[in-house]
Each structure stands twice: as C-alpha cells, then as structure tokens.
Amino acid sequence: MSEQTNGPAGPTLGELQQRLTDFAAARDWQPFHTPKNLAAALSVEAGELLEIFQWLTPEQATAVMAEPDRAHRVRDEVADVLAYLLQFCTAVGVDPLTALAAKIERNEVRFPVADRGLTEDGNETG
Amino acid sequence: MSEQTNGPAGPTLGELQQRLTDFAAARDWQPFHTPKNLAAALSVEAGELLEIFQWLTPEQATAVMAEPDRAHRVRDEVADVLAYLLQFCTAVGVDPLTALAAKIERNEVRFPVADRGLTEDGNETG
Amino acid sequence: MSEQTNGPAGPTLGELQQRLTDFAAARDWQPFHTPKNLAAALSVEAGELLEIFQWLTPEQATAVMAEPDRAHRVRDEVADVLAYLLQFCTAVGVDPLTALAAKIERNEVRFPVADRGLTEDGNETG
Amino acid sequence: MSEQTNGPAGPTLGELQQRLTDFAAARDWQPFHTPKNLAAALSVEAGELLEIFQWLTPEQATAVMAEPDRAHRVRDEVADVLAYLLQFCTAVGVDPLTALAAKIERNEVRFPVADRGLTEDGNETG
Numbered sequence: 174m175s176e177q178t179n180g181p182a183g184p185t186l187g188e189l190q191q192r193l194t195d196f197a198a199a200r201d202w203q204p205f206h207t208p209k210n211l212a213a214a215l216s217v218e219a220g221e222l223l224e225i226f227q228w229l230t231p232e233q234a235t236a237v238m239a240e241p242d243r244a245h246r247v248r249d250e251v252a253d254v255l256a257y258l259l260q261f262c263t264a265v266g267v268d269p270l271t272a273l274a275a276k277i278e279r280n281e282v283r284f285p286v287a288d289r290g291l292t293e294d295g296n297e298t299g
Numbered sequence: 300m301s302e303q304t305n306g307p308a309g310p311t312l313g314e315l316q317q318r319l320t321d322f323a324a325a326r327d328w329q330p331f332h333t334p335k336n337l338a339a340a341l342s343v344e345a346g347e348l349l350e351i352f353q354w355l356t357p358e359q360a361t362a363v364m365a366e367p368d369r370a371h372r373v374r375d376e377v378a379d380v381l382a383y384l385l386q387f388c389t390a391v392g393v394d395p396l397t398a399l400a401a402k403i404e405r406n407e408v409r410f411p412v413a414d415r416g417l418t419e420d421g422n423e424t425g
Numbered sequence: 426m427s428e429q430t431n432g433p434a435g436p437t438l439g440e441l442q443q444r445l446t447d448f449a450a451a452r453d454w455q456p457f458h459t460p461k462n463l464a465a466a467l468s469v470e471a472g473e474l475l476e477i478f479q480w481l482t483p484e485q486a487t488a489v490m491a492e493p494d495r496a497h498r499v500r501d502e503v504a505d506v507l508a509y510l511l512q513f514c515t516a517v518g519v520d521p522l523t524a525l526a527a528k529i530e531r532n533e534v535r536f537p538v539a540d541r542g543l544t545e546d547g548n549e550t551g
Numbered sequence: 552m553s554e555q556t557n558g559p560a561g562p563t564l565g566e567l568q569q570r571l572t573d574f575a576a577a578r579d580w581q582p583f584h585t586p587k588n589l590a591a592a593l594s595v596e597a598g599e600l601l602e603i604f605q606w607l608t609p610e611q612a613t614a615v616m617a618e619p620d621r622a623h624r625v626r627d628e629v630a631d632v633l634a635y636l637l638q639f640c641t642a643v644g645v646d647p648l649t650a651l652a653a654k655i656e657r658n659e660v661r662f663p664v665a666d667r668g669l670t671e672d673g674n675e676t677g
Binding site: 183184185186189192193196199200207208209212213215216218219220222223225226229231234235237238247248249251252253254255256258261262265266267268269270271272273274275276277280281284286 | 309311322326344351361364377384393
Binding site for chain 2: 457462465466468469471472473475476478479480
C-alpha cells in the first residue's frame with residue numbers, strides 16, 4: 174500500500190514552501206538561511222538519508238519501509254531534504270517545478286529512448 | 300523578479316514524479332533505481348549544488364543568480380536533487396508532501412515561536 | 426598487486442600536509458581556506474568519490490580498479506578527499522593521526538570483540 | 552597551540568590503517584566493508600563534519616575549537632572521515648599518500664604560481 178497519490182485535500186509544494194518561509198520568519202531564522210548555508214544543510218540531510226542505507230544489503234534496503242523505526246527515519250529525512258531544498262529555492266528565487274520540468278525536457282533529448290541502458294562509465298547523467 | 304509562483308498551467312509535483320517514473324521505465328533504468336542507489340545519487344547531487352557555493356563569500360553566494368552560467372548550474376542541480384528525491388520516494392512508497400507536512404507540524408511543537416533563535420549548539424534540527 | 430605498503434622513500438602524512446599549506450600560500454588561497462569552506466569542499470569531494478560507485482552493482486564496485494579510467498578517478502578523488510581533510514586539519518589545528526588513534530581506542534571499548542556483527546539498526550557507529 | 556606536529560612517538564598513517572583492518576576483521580565486519588559501502592560511509596561522515604559548521608558565521612567557524620563540545624565533535628568527525636577513507640583505500644588497494652603526492656604534482660602544473668587567485672567560476676579544481 175503506497176502513499177504515492179496525494180489526495181485533493183493534500184497540501185501543494187507551493188503551500189509547503191510558503192509555510193516553511195513563515196515558520197523561519199516567525200523564529201527570526203532568516204539571517205541563517207543564506208543560499209550557501211541552505212545548500213550545506215541540504216547536503217547534510219541528504220547524507221543522513223544515505224546513512225540509513227549505508228550498511229544495508231540491496232535486499233534489506235528494498236525492505237526498508239517494513240521496519241517501523243527505519244520507515245519513520247526515512248520519512249523524516251525525506252522531509253528534511255525537501256524542506257531545505259524548498260528554502261534554498263526561496264532564497265535564490267528558483268521555482269523547483271519549472272527547473273525540473275526543463276531538466277526532464279533536456280534529458281529527453283540527451284537520452285533518446287533507443288539508447289537503452291547506461292553509458293559505458295555507468296553514469297546516467299553528467 | 301522571482302520564479303516563485305508556479306502558475307496554474309505549471310506541472311504539479313505528482314505529475315513530474317510520474318514523468319520521471321515513465322522516463323526511467325522507457326530506458327530500462329529501474330534495475331539501477333534501488334532505494335540505496337537513489338539515496339546515494341541524491342547525496343551526490345546535493346554535493347554538486349554545494350560545490351557551486353563552496354568558495355563563495357556570503358555576498359557572492361547571495362548574488363549567485365546574477366551570473367547567468369552559475370544561475371543555470373543552480374537550476375540544473377536543483378532539478379537533479381528534486382528528481383532523485385522524487386525517484387527515491389517512488390522506490391520506497393513515501394509521499395514527500397505528506398512527509399514534509401508532518402515534519403512541519405512536529406517542528407511547530409518542537410520550536411515554539413517564543414523560543415527565538417537557534418539552540419546553543421547552532422542547530423535548528425536534530 | 427596492491428599499493429598498500431608505502432615504502433620508506435614515500436612522503437609522510439605530515440610532509441604532504443605541509444606541501445598543501447605551502448601550495449595554497451604560494452597561490453594566495455588561504456582566505457578561501459576557512460574551516461567552513463574546507464568542510465564543504467571535503468563533503469563535495471567525498472560525493473565525487475561516491476559518484477563513481479552510485480550505479481554499480483556490488484560486483485562492479487569490487488572490480489572498480491580493473492578499469493583504468495575508473496581506477497584513475499578513484500585515486501584522484503581519494504587524493505582530493507585527503508587533501509581537503511588535511512587542509513581542514515591545518516585550519517582548525519587538529520592532528521588527524523592523534524584524532525584517529527583516540528577514536529580507535531574509544532571504539533575498542535564501545536565495540537568489544539565479543540559483540541560480533543552490527544547493531545540491530547545496521548550501524549556500526551553513532 | 553596546535554596539535555599539528557605529530558611527535559616521533561605517534562602512529563603513522565600506515566599503522567592506523569592496519570589497526571582499522573584488524574579492528575574490522577576481529578568483529579567480522581569485512582562483508583559490510585565493500586568499496587561502495589565505504590564510499591557512502593565516507594560521504595556520510597563528511598556530511599556530519601559539515602553539519603557542525605552549517606549555521607555558523609565565518610567568525611564562529613574560525614573559533615570552533617574554542618568551544619570544548621564542538622572541538623570534541625570536530626576531532627571525532629575528522630577521525631571518522633579518515634577512518635573510512637583508509638578502510639576504503641584498503642578495500643580498493645590504493646595508497647592514499649601516493650595518490651595525494653601524485654595529485655599535488657599534477658596541480659603544480661595545472662595551477663602555476665603566476666596564476667594567483669581562483670578561476671572565474673570560483674573553483675580551484677575540476
């Protein structure tokens with residue numbers, strides 16, 4: 174049973190981005206929320222998400238959500254990564270959805286469907 | 300002039316998440332898109348975003364979008380981070396918006412507005 | 426055939442740390458080499474090392490040095506990580522060998538040999 | 552007062568690398584110590600070092616060792632980064648000192664002393 178479909182009553186990305194801005198403003202945290210600090214914090218949180226998986230076998234990693242404590246940590250770190258990404262986007266004035274849509278379009282040109290599989294050096298993207 | 304407001308015609312997060320799933324499926328990339336690999340890729344891309352800022356002064360970092368090449372790199376890395384975060388969420392069955400909304404609610408309890416400023420050790424979150 | 430044993434003619438860690446200091450000084454890079462910037466750069470380079478492995482299967486990862494281009498990238502990123510770690514240590518006045526020896530001693534107490542295997546949550550260290 | 556000079560009685564890098572190998576072997580941790588896992592762990596620990604600095608001003612970051620708790624965390628994370636780097640090097644058969652010496656030599660050619668300052672895009676290295 175997946176949580177993938179966010180029902181019509183759920184918040185949008187833009188609404189959560191605004192809530193994060195209000196949250197930081199109410200606590201006078203804006204001086205700390207420079208683009209450089211937020212990029213560092215985003216990287217730190219992505220590391221904390223990776224930490225959950227670092228010693229797991231592929232099988233254990235695939236079943237990560239079956240273990241309630243780990244599942245909670247995964248959701249918590251996903252939230253932290255997204256929170257800092259949105260706050261970073263606010264700080265630099267970038268719309269994340271527009272940036273991602275543009276990137277997908279570039280990648281559709283760069284990786285035509287005929288070229289199946291990865292490049293020789295094992296990377297999808299440069 | 301900011302790109303913050305994503306107009307009504309823009310894609311939603313859920314639509315982009317689905318496009319990424321279709322994109323990977325069309326290229327047979329799903330075997331590589333394990334939770335562990337995607338968490339690693341997310342961390343790598345967050346590092347690439349941080350790389351743009353690593354030697355910049357706070358002033359240069361704040362003006363990062365005024366320089367077209369850097370601005371393009373910033374948008375590109377934001378897109379990569381968001382893409383891997385969404386693909387990770389698909390792989391583990393977590394809804395990122397629900398996870399973030401829940402985290403904001405926990406943080407509203409954890410950091411009441413009266414407690415202005417950061418904790419003594421300089422961290423907002425644990 | 427391994428490179429593990431660094432012969433008597435090889436440089437010591439302390440000698441390389443001094444060469445890095447001289448290298449940066451000769452190029453007027455010290456103003457950029459703040460503890461915060463160097464910690465960010467170290468994290469970025471660790472991400473670049475991880476990037477080499479992110480899509481590899483365990484088998485491919487184990488054989489990473491058999492492919493000359495990848496082997497060169499691995500050596501290059503190992504060097505970058507160590508370089509920034511040493512420059513960070515210089516900036517904050519920490520001796521990395523003393524710090525590591527102390528940590529190993531703490532870990533010998535923390536993980537007695539009788540307790541074989543990892544802790545339940547898959548982490549060796551906290 | 553710095554800890555920079557590691558006296559003649561201190562352990563060498565090679566000795567600590569061997570102690571780490573013995574430590575892991577005595578606890579049956581080798582199956583977890585694949586190159587890919589160790590590269591992930593190295594990146595995670597580098598993120599933990601960066602976390603100490605993420606919200607600090609440049610002035611606070613420079614004075615990080617004046618605060619005993621933070622100073623302990625810095626030494627601890629330096630040790631973790633170095634430990635995983637050495638274990639990674641053992642796993643792939645790379646000598647870290649040889650790799651760094653070779654990189655410094657390449658950089659001496661790449662960044663002649665006449666070219667003072669950073670490149671236009673703010674990066675020292677590619």
